[in-house]
Amino acid sequence: MSQVKLEDVDAKNSKKARKEDPLRENLGTRRVPKLRMANFPDADDIVHQGLMEEERGPKAVDIVLVNPPTPDGGYWIRTQHRVGRRTRENMVWPQVSLAQMAAMLHPQHSVAVIDANAERMGWPAFAKKLDELKPKYYMTQVTAPTLENDMYGCFLAKARGAQTIAFGTHVTPIPRETMRPYPALDYILLGEPDLTIRDLMDVLEGKVDQRPDNIQKIFDTHDPMYEPAYNEDGTVDLHKMKGLVWRKGEEIVVNLTRPFIPNLDDMPLPMHELLPWQDYRxxxxxxxxxxxxxxxxxxxxxxxxxxxxxxxxxxxxxxxxxxxxxxxxxxxxxxxxxxxxxxxxxxxxxxxxxxxxxxxxxxxxxxxxxxxxxxxxxxxxxxxxxxxxxxxxxxxxxxxxxxxxxxxxxxxxxxxxxxxxxxxxxxxxxxxxxxxxxxxxxxxxxxxxxxxxxxxxxxxxxxxxxxxxxxxxxxxxxxxxxxxxxxxxxxxxxxxxxxxxxxxxxxxxxxxxxxxxxxxxxxxxxxxxxxxxxxxxxxxxxxxxxxxxxxxxxxxxxxxxx
Missing domain, CATH: 3.80.30.20 (tm_1862 like domain)
Structure with missing residues (x-):
C-alpha cells in the first residue's frame, strides 16, 4: 500500500480550490503589465511603394488640367487671367486657357482636361475621374473666391500620388501665403503659365531634348538668358526655372519672373477638341x-x-x-x-x-x-x-x-x-x-x-x-x-x-x-x-x-x- 504525502494532498486541494473559485477564470484579475516604450508598426514604405507601383491603365495621363468642381454646385466663371465669380446669367465659361496649355504640352506629354464646372461634376465624380486618369501631375485654376475649394482638388490629387500645380490671378500676387497653409500644393506658376508648365514638365520628365521646333522657338525667343534647369551633372536644379514657386524642404522658394511670350502666333492652336464645348452656353x-x-x-x-x-x-x-x-x-x-x-x-x-x-x-x-x-x-x-x-x-x-x-x-x-x-x-x-x-x-x-x-x-x-x-x-x-x-x-x-x-x-x-x-x-x-x-x-x-x-x-x- 503506497503512502500519500502531505504535500500532494495540499496541492490537490489547492487545485480544487482554484477550480471552484470563479474569479480565477477572469484574466482581468491578473496583475497589469508594466508600461513599456511604444513600438508602432511602420507600413509607410509598403503603402508608398504600392501607390507608386499601382498599374496605370490605358486612360492614364501624364498631366490633367482642371477647372475643378465649384463651391456650391452652380456655374462659376474662372480662367487664366480673370477673377472668379458665380454667374447669375447662367454663362458657362469656356476653358480655352486649359486647351492652350494642352496644346503647349502635346504630344510629348499625354494630357487630359476636366472642366467640372461645365460638366456639372461634383467632388465624388471628380475623385473617381482622377482614379481613372491616374495623372502624374495635376494643374488647377485658383481664384480668390474659390481658394479653399480649389485646394481641396489638390488634396485629392496629392493623396493619389500626383504632384500638384496651381496658376491664376490669386496665386500670382500671394504665392508664399498660398503655399504655406496648403501643404498639398507643390508648385505655383507665376503670371503667364503656358511656357512655365512646358518647361517644368520637360525638365522633370527628362524630355527637354524632345521639344518640337515650334516650342523650341518660343523658348529661344522669349528669354535670351534661358537655359534648362539642370546642373552640370544632369541633375535637376529648380532654382534655374523662371516663373516657378516650389518647396525646398520647409522653405518656399520664389524664383525669378519669366518674361512674357513675345509673339502669340508662335503658340500652337488651342486643343478645343479636349473641352466639353457642347456644354458651353x-x-x-x-x-x-x-x-x-x-x-x-x-x-x-x-x-x-x-x-x-x-x-x-x-x-x-x-x-x-x-x-x-x-x-x-x-x-x-x-x-x-x-x-x-x-x-x-x-x-x-x-x-x-x-x-x-x-x-x-x-x-x-x-x-x-x-x-x-x-x-x-x-x-x-x-x-x-x-x-x-x-x-x-x-x-x-x-x-x-x-x-x-x-x-x-x-x-x-x-x-x-x-x-x-x-x-x-x-x-x-x-x-x-x-x-x-x-x-x-x-x-x-x-x-x-x-x-x-x-x-x-x-x-x-x-x-x-x-x-x-x-x-x-x-x-x-x-x-x-x-x-x-x-x-x-x-x-x-x-x-x-x-x-x-x-x-x-x-x-x-x-x-x-x-x-x-x-x-x-x-x-x-x-x-x-x-x-x-x-x-x-x-x-x-x-x-x-x-x-x-x-x-x-x-x-x-x-x-x-x-
Missing part, C-alpha cells in the same frame, strides 16, 4: 459657343482690374491670319458662335479691321461677340464689325460719375459712352453694360448718378457688381492702406457678385449690397429690358429653360433685400 445664344483669344493685355490703368496681376501693361496681338486659322478650325468642329476673348478686343484698330475684312471675304459666316471700351471704337469700325458678324459687345462702363472714374484711372468718361453705344446699335450690335458699385470715393449720390446714367443708355443687358479688391491690384493696396477691409475677411468673400468685403466710412457693406440690388432692379424692371427678356424667350425655344433659370436666380437675389 451664353445668354441670347442658340447652341454652344466658345472663346478665341485674339490678344493679351490692355494699356489702360484701371486700378480695380486684375490685368495688373496677369499681363500688366503689355499688349501682344495675334495676326488676323492666325485668328482666322483658329476660327476655321472651330467652324469645322461645328461651332458657329464665338466670343473674341481678350482683355480689350478693340485694343488695335488695324488688327480688328483686317480680321473683319477677312471674315467677310472668306464668308466664314460666324456670329460673334466681344468686349470693348467706349474710347477704343469709332463709327466706321463698329459698322465693319457688324457686317462681319458681330452682334453683341460687352462694355466696361463702370460708373456714371466722372469723379469716380478719374479716381479709378478708368480714362473713359460718361460723355463718350452714349455716343459709342449708339454707334453700335446703329450697326445692329446689341449692348451689354457692366457697372461697378462701390469704387473708392463712392457715395449714395454717385450711385444714384450711375443708376440714372445706365437707364439713359441704349443698353440691352446691364449687370451691376460690387467693387472687389482682388489681391495685387492697386485697388487692393488702397483698401489695405485705408482700412476698408471688413474685419475677419476671408478670400472666399472677395467676390464682385454675391457679397462684399468693403466697409467705407458712411457707406457700409450692407448699403453697398442694397444699392447693387436696387440698381439692377431699377434698370431691369422697366418696359424696355422686360421686352428684351421676353424676346429672348420667344426667339429660341431651346433658350427658354436657361432664360427662366436666369430670371428665377435674379428674383431670388432681389428677394434678399436689406
Amino acid at each position: 451664353m445668354p441670347l445664344i442658340k447652341g454652344p459657343f466658345t472663346f478665341i483669344v485674339t490678344s493679351r493685355g490692355c494699356p489702360a490703368g484701371c486700378t480695380y482690374c486684375i490685368k495688373h496681376v496677369s499681363y500688366q501693361f503689355s499688349v501682344r496681338l495675334r495676326s488676323a491670319e492666325s485668328i482666322m486659322e483658329e476660327l476655321w478650325k472651330l467652324k469645322n468642329m461645328g461651332l458657329n458662335n464665338i466670343h473674341m476673348y481678350a482683355d480689350l478686343f478693340t485694343v488695335n484698330r488695324d488688327q480688328v479691321m483686317e480680321l473683319c475684312q477677312r471674315m467677310i471675304d472668306e464668308k466664314i459666316n460666324l456670329k460673334w461677340t466681344c468686349n470693348s471700351r467706349v474710347d477704343y471704337v469709332d463709327e466706321e469700325m463698329l459698322t465693319m464689325m457688324g457686317k462681319a458678324g458681330n452682334w453683341l459687345i460687352s462694355w466696361g462702363i463702370e460708373s456714371g460719375s466722372e469723379q469716380i472714374l478719374r479716381h479709378a484711372r478708368k480714362g473713359a468718361y460718361p460723355d463718350k459712352a452714349a455716343r459709342s453705344l449708339q454707334w453700335a446699335r446703329n450697326a445692329g450690335i446689341k449692348n451689354w453694360g457692366y457697372f461697378i458699385i462701390g469704387l473708392p470715393g463712392e457715395t449714395e449720390e454717385t450711385i444714384r448718378q450711375t443708376i440714372d446714367f445706365s437707364k439713359g443708355l441704349p443698353l440691352d443687358i446691364a449687370l451691376f457688381h460690387v467693387a472687389a479688391p482682388y489681391p495685387g491690384t492697386p485697388f487692393f493696396f488702397e483698401v489695405v492702406k485705408n482700412g476698408w477691409f471688413r474685419p475677419g475677411t476671408r478670400w472666399e468673400q472677395v467676390d464682385m457678385d454675391k457679397g462684399t468685403v468693403l466697409d467705407y466710412e458712411g457707406l457700409s457693406a450692407e448699403r453697398l449690397l442694397y444699392w447693387q440690388r436696387r440698381a439692377f432692379r431699377e434698370w431691369a424692371f422697366r418696359p424696355g429690358p422686360i421686352i428684351t427678356y421676353l424676346k429672348m424667350l420667344a426667339s429660341d425655344i431651346s433658350t427658354v429653360k436657361s432664360a427662366l433659370s436666369v430670371g428665377l436666380q435674379t428674383l431670388s437675389w432681389q428677394a434678399n433685400r436689406d
Whole structure:
C-alpha cells in the first residue's frame, strides 16, 4: 500500500480550490503589465511603394488640367487671367486657357482636361475621374473666391500620388501665403503659365531634348538668358526655372519672373477638341459657343482690374491670319458662335479691321461677340464689325460719375459712352453694360448718378457688381492702406457678385449690397429690358429653360433685400 504525502494532498486541494473559485477564470484579475516604450508598426514604405507601383491603365495621363468642381454646385466663371465669380446669367465659361496649355504640352506629354464646372461634376465624380486618369501631375485654376475649394482638388490629387500645380490671378500676387497653409500644393506658376508648365514638365520628365521646333522657338525667343534647369551633372536644379514657386524642404522658394511670350502666333492652336464645348452656353445664344483669344493685355490703368496681376501693361496681338486659322478650325468642329476673348478686343484698330475684312471675304459666316471700351471704337469700325458678324459687345462702363472714374484711372468718361453705344446699335450690335458699385470715393449720390446714367443708355443687358479688391491690384493696396477691409475677411468673400468685403466710412457693406440690388432692379424692371427678356424667350425655344433659370436666380437675389 503506497503512502500519500502531505504535500500532494495540499496541492490537490489547492487545485480544487482554484477550480471552484470563479474569479480565477477572469484574466482581468491578473496583475497589469508594466508600461513599456511604444513600438508602432511602420507600413509607410509598403503603402508608398504600392501607390507608386499601382498599374496605370490605358486612360492614364501624364498631366490633367482642371477647372475643378465649384463651391456650391452652380456655374462659376474662372480662367487664366480673370477673377472668379458665380454667374447669375447662367454663362458657362469656356476653358480655352486649359486647351492652350494642352496644346503647349502635346504630344510629348499625354494630357487630359476636366472642366467640372461645365460638366456639372461634383467632388465624388471628380475623385473617381482622377482614379481613372491616374495623372502624374495635376494643374488647377485658383481664384480668390474659390481658394479653399480649389485646394481641396489638390488634396485629392496629392493623396493619389500626383504632384500638384496651381496658376491664376490669386496665386500670382500671394504665392508664399498660398503655399504655406496648403501643404498639398507643390508648385505655383507665376503670371503667364503656358511656357512655365512646358518647361517644368520637360525638365522633370527628362524630355527637354524632345521639344518640337515650334516650342523650341518660343523658348529661344522669349528669354535670351534661358537655359534648362539642370546642373552640370544632369541633375535637376529648380532654382534655374523662371516663373516657378516650389518647396525646398520647409522653405518656399520664389524664383525669378519669366518674361512674357513675345509673339502669340508662335503658340500652337488651342486643343478645343479636349473641352466639353457642347456644354458651353451664353445668354441670347442658340447652341454652344466658345472663346478665341485674339490678344493679351490692355494699356489702360484701371486700378480695380486684375490685368495688373496677369499681363500688366503689355499688349501682344495675334495676326488676323492666325485668328482666322483658329476660327476655321472651330467652324469645322461645328461651332458657329464665338466670343473674341481678350482683355480689350478693340485694343488695335488695324488688327480688328483686317480680321473683319477677312471674315467677310472668306464668308466664314460666324456670329460673334466681344468686349470693348467706349474710347477704343469709332463709327466706321463698329459698322465693319457688324457686317462681319458681330452682334453683341460687352462694355466696361463702370460708373456714371466722372469723379469716380478719374479716381479709378478708368480714362473713359460718361460723355463718350452714349455716343459709342449708339454707334453700335446703329450697326445692329446689341449692348451689354457692366457697372461697378462701390469704387473708392463712392457715395449714395454717385450711385444714384450711375443708376440714372445706365437707364439713359441704349443698353440691352446691364449687370451691376460690387467693387472687389482682388489681391495685387492697386485697388487692393488702397483698401489695405485705408482700412476698408471688413474685419475677419476671408478670400472666399472677395467676390464682385454675391457679397462684399468693403466697409467705407458712411457707406457700409450692407448699403453697398442694397444699392447693387436696387440698381439692377431699377434698370431691369422697366418696359424696355422686360421686352428684351421676353424676346429672348420667344426667339429660341431651346433658350427658354436657361432664360427662366436666369430670371428665377435674379428674383431670388432681389428677394434678399436689406
